[in-house]
Protein backbone atom coordinates (compact mmCIF):
# COMPACT_ATOMS: atom_id res chain seq x y z
CA UNK A 1 0.00 0.00 0.00
CA UNK A 2 1.34 3.46 -0.92
CA UNK A 3 2.11 6.08 1.71
CA UNK A 4 1.51 9.36 -0.17
CA UNK A 5 1.79 11.70 2.83
CA UNK A 6 5.06 10.17 4.05
CA UNK A 7 6.46 10.21 0.51
CA UNK A 8 5.56 13.87 0.00
CA UNK A 9 7.12 14.96 3.32
CA UNK A 10 10.30 12.97 2.68
CA UNK A 11 10.79 14.27 -0.84
CA UNK A 12 10.15 17.86 0.31
CA UNK A 13 12.78 17.49 3.01
CA UNK A 14 15.29 15.95 0.58
CA UNK A 15 15.04 19.00 -1.71
CA UNK A 16 16.57 21.20 1.05
CA UNK A 17 13.92 23.78 0.23
CA UNK A 18 13.84 27.42 1.28
CA UNK A 19 10.95 27.34 3.75
CA UNK A 20 9.21 30.69 3.40
CA UNK A 21 6.17 29.30 5.16
CA UNK A 22 5.13 28.14 8.60
CA UNK A 23 6.17 26.57 10.96
CA UNK A 24 8.82 28.83 12.41
CA UNK A 25 11.32 26.07 13.16
CA UNK A 26 12.08 25.84 9.39
CA UNK A 27 12.71 22.13 9.62
CA UNK A 28 15.51 22.30 12.23
CA UNK A 29 15.37 21.69 15.96
CA UNK A 30 16.46 19.58 18.87
CA UNK A 31 13.73 16.97 18.41
CA UNK A 32 15.12 15.77 15.08
CA UNK A 33 11.83 15.29 13.25
CA UNK A 34 11.04 18.96 12.55
CA UNK A 35 11.97 18.50 8.86
CA UNK A 36 8.76 16.54 8.27
CA UNK A 37 6.56 18.93 10.23
CA UNK A 38 4.91 20.95 7.47
CA UNK A 39 1.87 23.06 6.91
CA UNK A 40 -0.59 23.20 4.02
CA UNK A 41 1.92 24.25 1.32
CA UNK A 42 1.47 23.59 -2.41
CA UNK A 43 1.06 19.84 -2.95
CA UNK A 44 0.50 19.01 0.73
CA UNK A 45 -3.31 18.96 0.41
CA UNK A 46 -5.72 20.10 3.18
CA UNK A 47 -7.22 17.79 5.78
CA UNK A 48 -10.69 19.32 5.68
CA UNK A 49 -10.80 19.80 1.88
CA UNK A 50 -8.77 16.75 0.89
CA UNK A 51 -8.24 16.36 -2.85
CA UNK A 52 -4.66 15.06 -3.10
CA UNK A 53 -2.29 13.07 -0.89
CA UNK A 54 -4.52 13.20 2.20
CA UNK A 55 -7.55 12.03 0.22
CA UNK A 56 -5.49 9.16 -1.22
CA UNK A 57 -4.24 8.18 2.24
CA UNK A 58 -7.75 8.31 3.74
CA UNK A 59 -8.96 6.13 0.87
CA UNK A 60 -6.25 3.62 1.77
CA UNK A 61 -7.45 3.65 5.39
CA UNK A 62 -11.05 3.27 4.16
CA UNK A 63 -10.13 0.15 2.22
CA UNK A 64 -8.35 -1.29 5.28
CA UNK A 65 -11.39 -0.67 7.52
CA UNK A 66 -13.95 -1.54 4.84
CA UNK A 67 -15.90 1.71 5.28
CA UNK A 68 -15.48 5.48 4.74
CA UNK A 69 -12.70 6.52 7.16
CA UNK A 70 -11.53 10.03 8.02
CA UNK A 71 -8.40 11.17 9.86
CA UNK A 72 -8.31 13.19 13.06
CA UNK A 73 -5.11 14.67 14.44
CA UNK A 74 -6.97 15.55 17.65
CA UNK A 75 -7.72 12.09 18.90
CA UNK A 76 -11.09 10.43 19.31
CA UNK A 77 -12.17 13.59 21.11
CA UNK A 78 -12.61 15.42 17.76
CA UNK A 79 -14.31 12.35 16.26
CA UNK A 80 -16.76 12.18 19.19
CA UNK A 81 -17.66 15.85 18.72
CA UNK A 82 -18.21 15.16 15.02
CA UNK A 83 -20.23 11.98 15.64
CA UNK A 84 -22.49 13.86 18.04
CA UNK A 85 -22.97 16.64 15.45
CA UNK A 86 -24.04 14.04 12.89
CA UNK A 87 -26.43 12.45 15.42
CA UNK A 88 -27.97 15.89 16.15
CA UNK A 89 -28.24 16.89 12.48
CA UNK A 90 -29.75 13.54 11.60
CA UNK A 91 -32.45 13.98 14.27
CA UNK A 92 -33.20 17.53 13.11
CA UNK A 93 -33.43 16.41 9.48
CA UNK A 94 -36.22 14.05 10.61
CA UNK A 95 -38.01 16.89 12.44
CA UNK A 96 -37.01 15.56 15.88
CA UNK A 97 -35.26 17.12 18.86
CA UNK A 98 -31.94 15.28 19.41
CA UNK A 99 -32.06 12.96 22.41
CA UNK A 100 -29.16 10.55 22.89
CA UNK A 101 -29.47 7.43 25.01
CA UNK A 102 -25.92 6.93 26.27
CA UNK A 103 -24.08 4.35 28.36
CA UNK A 104 -23.25 6.02 31.66
CA UNK A 105 -19.55 5.19 31.26
CA UNK A 106 -19.24 7.75 28.44
CA UNK A 107 -15.90 9.53 28.26
CA UNK A 108 -15.73 13.18 29.28
CA UNK A 109 -15.37 14.22 25.61
CA UNK A 110 -18.99 13.13 25.11
CA UNK A 111 -20.10 15.36 28.01
CA UNK A 112 -18.20 18.28 26.51
CA UNK A 113 -19.83 17.58 23.13
CA UNK A 114 -23.24 17.64 24.88
CA UNK A 115 -22.39 21.06 26.33
CA UNK A 116 -21.21 22.42 22.97
CA UNK A 117 -24.12 21.03 20.97
CA UNK A 118 -26.76 21.24 23.74
CA UNK A 119 -28.42 17.89 23.13
CA UNK A 120 -30.45 15.99 25.69
CA UNK A 121 -28.95 12.84 27.23
CA UNK A 122 -30.81 9.91 28.80
CA UNK A 123 -28.40 7.64 30.65
CA UNK A 124 -28.24 3.88 30.31
CA UNK A 125 -27.10 2.45 33.61
CA UNK A 126 -26.46 -1.13 32.53
CA UNK A 127 -27.59 -4.27 34.26
CA UNK A 128 -25.42 -4.81 37.30
CA UNK A 129 -22.74 -2.60 38.75
CA UNK A 130 -23.04 0.34 36.42
CA UNK A 131 -19.38 1.23 36.62
CA UNK A 132 -18.73 -1.53 34.09
CA UNK A 133 -21.93 -0.56 32.23
CA UNK A 134 -22.84 -3.98 30.86
CA UNK A 135 -25.87 -3.37 28.66
CA UNK A 136 -28.05 -6.26 27.55
CA UNK A 137 -30.28 -6.20 24.48
CA UNK A 138 -33.35 -6.40 26.78
CA UNK A 139 -32.26 -3.32 28.75
CA UNK A 140 -31.48 -1.41 25.58
CA UNK A 141 -34.81 -2.26 23.98
CA UNK A 142 -36.76 -1.35 27.12
CA UNK A 143 -34.94 2.00 27.39
CA UNK A 144 -35.46 2.78 23.70
CA UNK A 145 -39.18 2.10 24.01
CA UNK A 146 -39.48 4.17 27.23
CA UNK A 147 -37.31 7.14 26.19
CA UNK A 148 -37.83 7.32 22.44
CA UNK A 149 -34.26 8.52 21.73
CA UNK A 150 -33.02 9.69 18.34
CA UNK A 151 -29.70 7.83 18.78
CA UNK A 152 -27.81 5.42 21.02
CA UNK A 153 -24.20 6.04 22.09
CA UNK A 154 -22.10 3.30 23.70
CA UNK A 155 -18.49 2.92 24.80
CA UNK A 156 -16.91 -0.32 23.65
CA UNK A 157 -14.41 -1.56 24.73
CA UNK A 158 -14.27 0.29 28.04
CA UNK A 159 -11.09 1.25 29.85
CA UNK A 160 -10.99 -2.08 31.71
CA UNK A 161 -11.36 -4.05 28.46
CA UNK A 162 -15.01 -5.14 28.80
CA UNK A 163 -16.71 -5.82 25.48
CA UNK A 164 -20.43 -5.45 24.74
CA UNK A 165 -22.44 -7.61 22.34
CA UNK A 166 -22.46 -4.89 19.68
CA UNK A 167 -23.97 -7.14 17.00
CA UNK A 168 -27.14 -7.80 19.03
CA UNK A 169 -27.32 -4.23 20.35
CA UNK A 170 -27.00 -2.90 16.79
CA UNK A 171 -29.88 -5.08 15.61
CA UNK A 172 -32.09 -3.61 18.38
CA UNK A 173 -31.17 -0.09 17.22
CA UNK A 174 -31.96 -1.00 13.59
CA UNK A 175 -35.31 -2.50 14.64
CA UNK A 176 -36.28 0.81 16.31
CA UNK A 177 -34.70 2.96 13.58
CA UNK A 178 -32.25 4.80 15.84
CA UNK A 179 -28.61 5.39 14.91
CA UNK A 180 -25.92 3.60 16.90
CA UNK A 181 -22.64 5.44 17.53
CA UNK A 182 -19.76 3.66 19.28
CA UNK A 183 -16.82 5.16 21.13
CA UNK A 184 -14.27 2.54 20.07
CA UNK A 185 -11.31 4.67 21.24
CA UNK A 186 -9.68 1.57 22.75
CA UNK A 187 -10.47 -0.80 19.89
CA UNK A 188 -8.90 0.24 16.56
CA UNK A 189 -7.07 -3.09 16.52
CA UNK A 190 -10.35 -5.06 16.75
CA UNK A 191 -10.66 -4.73 12.95
CA UNK A 192 -7.54 -6.89 12.56
CA UNK A 193 -8.78 -9.87 14.59
CA UNK A 194 -10.11 -12.99 12.85
CA UNK A 195 -13.07 -12.49 12.71
CA UNK A 196 -13.16 -8.71 13.05
CA UNK A 197 -14.75 -7.34 16.23
CA UNK A 198 -14.71 -3.78 14.95
CA UNK A 199 -18.02 -2.00 15.74
CA UNK A 200 -18.67 -1.04 12.10
CA UNK A 201 -18.36 -4.71 11.08
CA UNK A 202 -20.81 -5.60 13.86
CA UNK A 203 -23.49 -3.16 12.71
CA UNK A 204 -22.72 0.26 14.25
CA UNK A 205 -23.60 3.28 12.09
CA UNK A 206 -20.61 5.35 13.10
CA UNK A 207 -17.63 4.95 15.38
CA UNK A 208 -14.32 6.47 16.38
CA UNK A 209 -11.00 4.75 17.05
CA UNK A 210 -8.01 6.33 18.76
CA UNK A 211 -5.43 4.85 16.38
CA UNK A 212 -2.75 6.01 18.81
CA UNK A 213 -4.02 3.84 21.66
CA UNK A 214 -3.58 0.41 20.07
CA UNK A 215 -1.91 0.86 16.65
CA UNK A 216 1.59 2.10 15.78
CA UNK A 217 0.48 5.75 15.46
CA UNK A 218 1.62 8.97 17.13
CA UNK A 219 -0.46 10.35 20.00
CA UNK A 220 -3.41 12.29 18.63
CA UNK A 221 -3.97 10.13 15.52
CA UNK A 222 -7.54 8.80 15.28
CA UNK A 223 -10.16 7.65 12.79
CA UNK A 224 -13.81 8.48 12.33
CA UNK A 225 -15.66 5.70 10.48
CA UNK A 226 -19.11 5.86 8.92
CA UNK A 227 -21.01 2.76 7.92
CA UNK A 228 -22.26 2.37 4.38
CA UNK A 229 -25.79 2.39 5.74
CA UNK A 230 -25.44 5.95 7.03
CA UNK A 231 -27.26 8.50 4.96
CA UNK A 232 -25.06 9.75 2.10
CA UNK A 233 -25.70 13.32 3.26
CA UNK A 234 -23.56 12.86 6.34
CA UNK A 235 -20.69 11.43 4.31
CA UNK A 236 -20.59 14.66 2.35
CA UNK A 237 -20.79 16.85 5.45
CA UNK A 238 -18.47 14.99 7.81
CA UNK A 239 -15.35 17.11 7.14
CA UNK A 240 -17.40 20.28 7.40
CA UNK A 241 -18.64 19.23 10.86
CA UNK A 242 -15.13 18.20 11.96
CA UNK A 243 -13.92 21.71 11.19
CA UNK A 244 -16.33 23.20 13.75
CA UNK A 245 -14.16 21.86 16.55
CA UNK A 246 -10.74 21.43 15.00
CA UNK A 247 -7.57 23.48 14.81
CA UNK A 248 -6.96 24.94 11.36
CA UNK A 249 -3.39 23.62 11.65
CA UNK A 250 -3.68 19.82 11.81
CA UNK A 251 -0.35 18.12 12.48
CA UNK A 252 1.35 16.68 9.39
CA UNK A 253 3.47 14.48 11.64
CA UNK A 254 0.32 12.82 12.96
CA UNK A 255 -1.19 12.52 9.48
CA UNK A 256 2.08 11.01 8.23
CA UNK A 257 1.97 8.57 11.11
CA UNK A 258 -1.58 7.50 10.19
CA UNK A 259 -0.41 7.19 6.57
CA UNK A 260 2.62 5.07 7.52
CA UNK A 261 0.41 2.84 9.67
CA UNK A 262 -1.67 1.96 6.58
CA UNK A 263 1.34 0.17 5.11
CA UNK A 264 1.84 -1.85 8.33
CA UNK A 265 -1.87 -2.64 8.69
CA UNK A 266 -1.95 -3.83 5.08
CA UNK A 267 1.03 -6.15 5.43
CA UNK A 268 2.39 -7.43 8.74
CA UNK A 269 -0.03 -6.27 11.44
CA UNK A 270 -2.60 -9.09 11.40
CA UNK A 271 0.12 -11.71 11.83
CA UNK A 272 2.04 -9.83 14.51
CA UNK A 273 -1.22 -9.11 16.36
CA UNK A 274 -2.23 -12.75 16.42
CA UNK A 275 1.26 -13.80 17.60
CA UNK A 276 1.15 -11.11 20.28
CA UNK A 277 -2.29 -12.29 21.47
CA UNK A 278 -0.88 -15.81 21.89
CA UNK A 279 2.03 -14.46 23.98
CA UNK A 280 -0.34 -12.32 26.05
CA UNK A 281 -2.58 -15.38 26.65
CA UNK A 282 0.43 -17.36 27.86
CA UNK A 283 1.31 -14.50 30.20
CA UNK A 284 -2.27 -14.20 31.48
CA UNK A 285 -2.29 -17.95 32.23
CA UNK A 286 1.00 -17.69 34.12
CA UNK A 287 -0.45 -14.84 36.19
CA UNK A 288 -3.63 -16.82 36.89
CA UNK A 289 -1.47 -19.79 37.98
CA UNK A 290 0.33 -17.44 40.38
CA UNK A 291 -3.05 -16.50 41.90
CA UNK A 292 -3.99 -13.28 40.14
CA UNK A 293 -7.57 -12.54 39.03
CA UNK A 294 -7.57 -11.35 35.41
CA UNK A 295 -10.74 -9.84 33.95
CA UNK A 296 -11.97 -11.42 30.75
CA UNK A 297 -12.68 -9.12 27.81
CA UNK A 298 -10.63 -7.81 24.94
CA UNK A 299 -7.53 -9.89 24.20
CA UNK A 300 -5.00 -7.07 24.29
CA UNK A 301 -5.70 -5.74 27.77
CA UNK A 302 -4.38 -7.33 30.94
CA UNK A 303 -6.68 -6.06 33.69
CA UNK A 304 -5.91 -7.41 37.15
CA UNK A 305 -8.49 -7.13 39.90
CA UNK A 306 -5.83 -6.86 42.57
CA UNK A 307 -7.64 -7.04 45.92
CA UNK A 308 -8.31 -10.78 45.56
CA UNK A 309 -4.50 -11.13 45.50
CA UNK A 310 -4.16 -9.09 48.70
CA UNK A 311 -3.05 -5.71 47.32
CA UNK A 312 -4.50 -2.50 45.99
CA UNK A 313 -3.90 -1.69 42.33
CA UNK A 314 -1.72 1.22 43.48
CA UNK A 315 0.54 -1.16 45.45
CA UNK A 316 0.99 -3.53 42.51
CA UNK A 317 1.68 -0.53 40.24
CA UNK A 318 4.40 0.65 42.63
CA UNK A 319 6.08 -2.79 42.50
CA UNK A 320 6.02 -2.61 38.71
CA UNK A 321 7.35 0.93 38.52
CA UNK A 322 10.23 -0.02 40.81
CA UNK A 323 11.12 -2.52 38.04
CA UNK A 324 10.75 0.27 35.43
CA UNK A 325 7.53 -1.21 34.07
CA UNK A 326 4.85 1.46 33.62
CA UNK A 327 1.14 0.52 33.54
CA UNK A 328 -1.58 2.32 31.57
CA UNK A 329 -3.80 2.79 34.61
CA UNK A 330 -4.17 1.82 38.26
CA UNK A 331 -6.43 2.65 41.13
CA UNK A 332 -7.43 1.05 44.38
CA UNK A 333 -9.05 -1.96 42.67
CA UNK A 334 -7.43 -2.52 39.29
CA UNK A 335 -4.28 -2.32 37.30
CA UNK A 336 -4.58 -2.11 33.51
CA UNK A 337 -1.67 -3.11 31.26
CA UNK A 338 -1.83 -2.44 27.52
CA UNK A 339 0.68 -4.46 25.50
CA UNK A 340 0.90 -4.24 21.71
CA UNK A 341 2.73 -6.22 19.01
CA UNK A 342 5.49 -3.65 19.42
CA UNK A 343 6.31 -4.92 22.90
CA UNK A 344 9.13 -7.44 22.70
CA UNK A 345 9.00 -10.98 24.11
CA UNK A 346 11.50 -9.71 26.67
CA UNK A 347 9.06 -6.95 27.77
CA UNK A 348 6.40 -9.57 28.54
CA UNK A 349 8.95 -11.78 30.32
CA UNK A 350 10.06 -8.86 32.53
CA UNK A 351 6.41 -8.13 33.35
CA UNK A 352 5.73 -11.76 34.25
CA UNK A 353 8.90 -12.04 36.38
CA UNK A 354 8.09 -8.87 38.30
CA UNK A 355 4.42 -9.78 38.91
CA UNK A 356 5.29 -13.35 39.90
CA UNK A 357 7.84 -12.12 42.45
CA UNK A 358 4.96 -10.63 44.46
CA UNK A 359 3.60 -13.03 47.04
CA UNK A 360 -0.11 -13.54 47.47
CA UNK A 361 -1.65 -12.20 50.69
CA UNK A 362 -5.10 -12.47 52.18
CA UNK A 363 -7.92 -10.79 50.29
CA UNK A 364 -8.39 -7.05 50.82
CA UNK A 365 -12.10 -6.46 51.43
CA UNK A 366 -13.79 -3.66 49.63
CA UNK A 367 -15.58 -0.73 51.19
CA UNK A 368 -16.73 0.37 47.75
CA UNK A 369 -20.00 2.31 47.61
CA UNK A 370 -22.47 1.65 44.84
CA UNK A 371 -23.36 4.76 42.86
CA UNK A 372 -27.04 5.68 42.96
CA UNK A 373 -28.78 7.30 40.00
CA UNK A 374 -28.24 11.04 40.23
CA UNK A 375 -31.03 13.66 39.93
CA UNK A 376 -30.68 16.03 36.98
CA UNK A 377 -31.75 19.65 37.58
CA UNK A 378 -30.25 21.45 34.58
CA UNK A 379 -28.74 20.62 31.21
CA UNK A 380 -25.05 19.78 30.82
CA UNK A 381 -24.62 23.01 28.86
CA UNK A 382 -26.31 25.17 31.50
CA UNK A 383 -24.21 23.62 34.27
CA UNK A 384 -20.87 23.75 32.43
CA UNK A 385 -21.25 27.38 31.40
CA UNK A 386 -22.85 28.60 34.66
CA UNK A 387 -20.81 30.68 37.14
CA UNK A 388 -19.08 28.04 39.27
CA UNK A 389 -16.77 27.56 42.18
CA UNK A 390 -14.49 24.80 43.55
CA UNK A 391 -15.50 23.41 46.93
CA UNK A 392 -14.42 20.52 49.13
CA UNK A 393 -16.13 17.25 48.27
CA UNK A 394 -17.07 16.85 51.95
CA UNK A 395 -19.19 20.03 51.67
CA UNK A 396 -20.68 19.29 48.25
CA UNK A 397 -23.77 17.24 49.21
CA UNK A 398 -26.84 18.71 47.51
CA UNK A 399 -24.86 21.07 45.23
CA UNK A 400 -25.12 20.94 41.42
CA UNK A 401 -22.00 19.55 39.71
CA UNK A 402 -20.51 21.86 37.08
CA UNK A 403 -17.51 20.07 35.61
CA UNK A 404 -16.12 16.77 34.42
CA UNK A 405 -12.89 17.10 36.36
CA UNK A 406 -13.90 14.14 38.50
CA UNK A 407 -13.19 10.98 36.58
CA UNK A 408 -13.15 7.63 38.30
CA UNK A 409 -12.70 4.76 37.95
CA UNK A 410 -11.10 5.17 34.53
CA UNK A 411 -13.11 7.60 32.48
CA UNK A 412 -16.35 7.11 34.43
CA UNK A 413 -17.95 10.13 36.03
CA UNK A 414 -19.56 9.68 39.46
CA UNK A 415 -21.63 12.79 38.83
CA UNK A 416 -22.30 14.69 35.63
CA UNK A 417 -22.65 18.47 35.16
CA UNK A 418 -26.25 19.46 35.87
CA UNK A 419 -26.81 16.66 38.41
CA UNK A 420 -27.22 17.08 42.15
CA UNK A 421 -24.30 15.59 44.09
CA UNK A 422 -25.82 12.83 46.21
CA UNK A 423 -24.46 10.85 49.14
CA UNK A 424 -23.19 8.01 46.99
CA UNK A 425 -21.36 10.43 44.64
CA UNK A 426 -19.64 12.03 47.65
CA UNK A 427 -18.60 8.60 48.97
CA UNK A 428 -17.32 7.49 45.55
CA UNK A 429 -15.31 10.70 45.08
CA UNK A 430 -13.75 10.27 48.53
CA UNK A 431 -12.98 6.63 47.72
CA UNK A 432 -10.96 7.75 44.69
CA UNK A 433 -9.15 10.46 46.65
CA UNK A 434 -10.93 13.36 44.97
CA UNK A 435 -10.92 16.27 47.42
CA UNK A 436 -12.50 19.13 45.48
CA UNK A 437 -15.32 19.44 42.99
CA UNK A 438 -16.58 22.32 40.84
CA UNK A 439 -20.21 23.22 41.51
CA UNK A 440 -22.69 25.76 40.14
CA UNK A 441 -22.61 28.95 42.27
CA UNK A 442 -25.80 29.33 44.31
Ligand SMILES: Cc1ncc(COP(=O)(O)O)c(C=O)c1O
Pocket residue numbers: 074075076077078107109155158159183185186210220222411
Ligand atom coordinates in the same frame (compact mmCIF):
# COMPACT_ATOMS: atom_id res chain seq x y z
C1 LIG B 1 -13.24 5.60 26.20
C2 LIG B 1 -12.51 6.81 25.68
N1 LIG B 1 -13.10 7.57 24.75
C3 LIG B 1 -12.50 8.65 24.22
C4 LIG B 1 -11.24 9.04 24.64
C5 LIG B 1 -10.60 10.23 24.01
O1 LIG B 1 -9.62 9.80 23.13
P1 LIG B 1 -8.43 10.71 22.60
O2 LIG B 1 -7.47 10.86 23.73
O3 LIG B 1 -7.88 9.96 21.44
O4 LIG B 1 -9.01 12.03 22.20
C6 LIG B 1 -10.58 8.27 25.62
C7 LIG B 1 -9.25 8.66 26.10
O5 LIG B 1 -8.68 8.11 26.99
C8 LIG B 1 -11.24 7.13 26.16
O6 LIG B 1 -10.66 6.38 27.11
